Amino acid sequence: MRIRELRQELGMTQEELGRKINQTKSNVSKYETGTLEPNIQTLNLLSDIFDVSIDYLVGKSNIKKQDACIGAEMHELMNNLGNLSEESKKELEKYVQLLNMKDQLDKSKEEQSSVLEKEA
Structure with a gap:
């Protein structure tokens, strides 16, 4: 928690x-x-x-x-994924990769913070 x-x-x-x-x-x-x-x-x-x-x-x-609008937009995007151009699919893939990197960075920061708290 x-x-x-x-x-x-x-x-x-x-x-x-x-x-x-x-x-x-x-x-x-x-x-x-x-x-x-x-x-x-x-x-x-x-x-x-x-x-x-x-x-x-x-x-x-x-x-x-999570913004409700983003959730609705993602739902619509997923429903229309097959209709995306190849360029749009590549851009989407880049975006997802960036989100994954951000999540990993956030997790790493939390782990470092937790270690520092335990050492204090």
């Missing part, structure tokens, strides 16, 4: 976050350490407060928030 990181980015205390999600400071601490998992309602609240997707919040994705 990325709750601690996101909470600290907003300069919020555990107590402040607890008030916003109707939980105790103790529960927020447990969420941050992984000794307690928030229910879906709490995850939805946290997602709204931090303006990130639940997948990002729980560490399943490195994409903070």
Whole structure:
């Protein structure tokens, strides 16, 4: 879970976050350490407060928030993939490669940050 990181980015205390999600400071601490998992309602609240997707919040994705428009455009693009020109297909392939490289870089940064936190 990325709750601690996101909470600290907003300069919020555990107590402040607890008030916003109707939980105790103790529960927020447990969420941050992984000794307690928030229910879906709490995850939805946290997602709204931090303006990130639940997948990002729980560490399943490195994409903070997927724009609904992008999702709809991707869906339409996938449906029409066969109609793309060869040039467009090559451009799309380059874009996907760049996204993969960005995800790998983000993951590497997170791993380095995690190692530094453990050493501190």
